[in-house]
Amino acid sequence: MALRIPLRAWTVVSALVLAAAWLTLTWGGFVRDLFLPPPDQLWDAFNDLATDGYKNRTLWEHLQISLWRIFAGFVTGALAGTFLGLAMGYWRGVAALASPFVEFLRPLPQLAYLMLLIIWFGIGETSKIILLFLAALPVSAVAARDGVRNVPAQRIHAARTLGATEWQVFRHVVLPSALPEIFTGARIGVGVVYGTLIAAEIIAGSSGIGWMILDAGRFLRSDYVFVGIILIGLMGVALNGALVALETRLVHWAGR
């Protein structure tokens, strides 16, 4: 307990130092707004975006569209990845079949195959969501696979001696045992999907918060870029927080 207060104080200190540096550099006239907009300009930019929107869409529409894409890509990718990973962990044959592709896809920069997705799936939502899907899938697959492989052998033995069939072992032991790692994979997956959002929104944009940042960046509108970054950052923190909350509820026993 005694340790917590100073730690939190450090967080406050670092935030204050950053804020002070920001104010000094911008209001002190050391840095031009092109490079770092001052706080008042950011606030104006935010209000401006909130009331007038950005290029034919309100700010909330941009946010909503991005959230929907993240949601659709993440949920489909994480689900497919988890099922694949569970199968890979449980049946060596599936692992042998799927591993090369998963391991190949995982580190691949999404921009590398962006063009192909456009050619194959067009410029609509499909290609964007598939891009996010492909970003989430390998992460979840690897996490689920490792989750299955890391199930303590004794736990499986215990279930077998309690009369569990192959399917029951999977359903009642392997699946719940792998759940903590599946969740960890999901959290990493959200991060990856998040990082891929901008790449996805490069495809025939004009909507989404990622596209807004990209487009504002083209004209060096640093204020909009900063507002977009702050919004996308807060959204990420909220999303991660929601997942952590879900995780502590569903796998409260993890690590104990």
Add this chain to the structure above:
Amino acid sequence: MPDASGSVARVSSEAFVTFDNVGVTYGSGAARVAALENISLSFRAGDFVSIVGPSGCGKTTLMQTLAGFLKPSHGRVTIEGRTVDGPGADRGVVFQQPALFPWLTVAGNAGFGPMLRGAAKSQRTEVVERNLRMAGLWDFRDRYPYELSGGMQQRLAIVRALANDPKILLMDEPFGALDALTREQMQEELHAVWRRTGMTVLLITHSVEEAIYLGTDVVVMSQRPGRIMERIAAPFARRDERNSRAVKSLPEFVAMREHVLSLIWRSGHS
């Protein structure tokens, strides 16, 4: 004093479990390791068989062949005349680490076996309640395993194994991780369960005292490759007097303990 006559190959018609010339080897070629050699052993229903021996003598391997986790390289293991070819609900197993299911409550763990069998809910709750009350865990039924002490966790593991009414209970160092006091308490509880149910028990242990105190039969194994050195009939488990301190200081108890210890000592330095 090795007493080979009474120990090896006493396969009788009323045998419940038999090990018939069982051998287990790991690996192949130069890396080949023989873990067990020429194990022939049988016991009757209701026996409490303790197996002791130095570390690495293959006690656990022996148990695993009976549990069905491991197929012997030679010979066969039978239970009620049928060859063991995999794990089954007729053999309850308790490990040194309780291996509970952390996502299930105490009641959930206790009722895991009946749940797998698809037992009716009412019957399940009845079995769970009876067993948990017996083990003093009823008040903790809605807790999770990580909220229990080590002794309580192990008690729950035993309860879980018993819920299936197994024909035999296999225990691999079940009290090895517990403190001395809890350990003695658990020994008493295990003994009580055995007396009450008349169930067959195979107990693997490091503790010679525990083996003699609980077992009707004490099997002493040699250093790797594991062989049976001696099988001793121990009278203490069937005594009604359960003052453990008193029993463990009886001259005949001490003599038997010293005999077994010297066997193990010699085996470790041969």
Add this chain to the structure above:
Amino acid sequence: MTLFDTSASRRTLLKASLGVAATGVLTAPRIARAAGPDKINIAYFVGTSPTMIAKGDGWIEELTKAKVNWIEVGSGAEINTAVAAGSVDVGIGIGSAPTAAGLSQGIGYEVVSILDNIGPAEELTVRTSANIKTVADLKGKKVGTPFGSTSHFRLLGLLKTNGLTQKDVTVLDLRPDALVAAWQRGDIDGAYVWAPAKSKILAAGGEVFRTYDKLEAAGYVIADLIVARTAFTQAYPDAVVAILKAGNKALDVWTKTPDKAAELIGKQAGVTAAVAKEDLLQYDFVSPERQLQPDWLGAPGKGGKFAEVLQGTAKFLVEQKSIRSVPELAVFQKGINTAPLVKSLA
């Protein structure tokens, strides 16, 4: 250094060129007369433009006696960012739209020459089968263009001058290569873009929908420009003059011997001489002499109409929320420096 106000770096550079002899601490490239830079960072587009001859034959290196670091870019926005960061000294071929944005935001560069008047070289192409005959026929259709480009500016101008909004026509942001892919898949019915994407689209069931003449008359003039970082021009005026000289010479090759030029340019751009020539013919390469007329950049100190074009473009970009505000005309007039161009003709 570059993060801070450019006046600071300007001061440092001034000190560098003046104070070397005095202090002897700062190292300057060549202390003797006409100190030139050691290295020039030039951003350029791969495409069919006469300056490619100057690049291919090493004329700029020869004339400036400096090492040239050629940096290939894909958009004017990249040049803006790179100049703001101080990593590009000269940008060849930047569009008038990003330049208007850059000058409005105080990026420390000046327009030193016009490479070409884009004219019909960037034009709307529509799918023949979509039967688009009037601008109103575009309603409900999807049209792609690279956002932030001169083509984008023209397309939005087309909608505006015809009373259409982006609610009527879906305007999509697509890079040229993605535009071709989307076209071939049938995802879009129109594209506003330049060669070679334009030629590929025309070859795949597209036809030209002529817009440029009316748009030019309505003030939507677009051009490709040469910009130079102000601090660089002040420190090394002769280097900028030399670069423009190389450009003039290359333009001469194109006007006098088009076939020979097309071959040289095609080799640099990675297309056949025939394709290069066809592309080149669409551009109006404004001669240095014409550029100095009041219709274009104007003579030094006099100012020409092009400052108004840039301001008009900037006004449009503000409406689009691409930039925050439009500065007064003087900023654009100051943002055009024709002194090196005059010297390049001497």
